[in-house]
């Protein structure tokens with residue numbers, strides 16, 4: 445992860461109150477007339493699609509396997525091991541590796557974004573992303589980033605299992621394991637962080653990919669057993685609404701958007717370039733976020749149920765995006 449805009453929080457006390465009122469109004473309007481998932485259309489067809497499937501126990505096993513490598517900061521042997529682990533999972537998939545060096549004040553480090561491409565029948569791309577590095581400043585501790593880095597990377601591995609080997613009916617889906625998200629300094633330092641996505645956003649702007657991206661969905665810190673996905677004020681409002689609709693369809697909306705804040709994370713360079721983007725992040729990891737970026741970020745704090753909730757909501761959002 446990233447940083448939340450704390451200076452914003454006091455101001456937000458008012459906004460949160462307002463948005464809760466608005467949500468209450470919207471919810472009561474929704475239940476009195478049409479199902480919430482259909483509020484975007486004035487005359488919606490019935491939507492009886494079954495909920496998406498997601499193997500949460502298998503995803504949890506991937507988390508175990510990733511944290512078993514130990515700390516995975518850029519430039520380390522363990523980092524190479526997790527790269528190879530992700531690549532081994534993607535045999536038979538069209539994979540692009542975006543490799544380059546970065547030069548923070550701490551030295552020169554190799555960085556690699558891994559992009560798995562699942563082609564669709566429709567023109568346009570939906571990107572689902574997670575960083576896979578752990579904090580360089582914590583490299584000599586037992587910090588393993590079970591929630592921060594491993595949970596979301598494992599989620600993407602399981603989503604890859606759920607995407608069929610044949611062409612997708614709808615937009616192409618690109619799964620992105622991006623690198624060097626974590627700040628080289630703690631607390632967070634904007635110039636020395638988000639290296640992978642900043643490089644990729646520039647590249648995709650140059651080669652024309654960027655304008656084909658219909659949505660950029662970021663997963664980060666989504667494994668906490670006490671799951672509370674934030675309403676991120678930096679994210680694109682209509683995409684946040686769509687995610688909430690997906691969660692509501694699946695009956696898991698109580699885990700979403702109880703709190704509003706502006707988050708700086710891997711979606712930032714895409715938002716800045718006008719790509720519709722959303723960050724699924726739980727910024728309340730332990731009381732007052734006490735496990736975050738500490739050696740307490742361990743697998744015992746996580747739950748397969750949380751991986752299932754976020755995994756299915758992501759897949760349902762994908763389906764709703766293809767209906768737009």
Ligand SMILES: [Zn+2]
Pocket residue numbers: 445446592626737
């Ligand atoms: Zn982090």
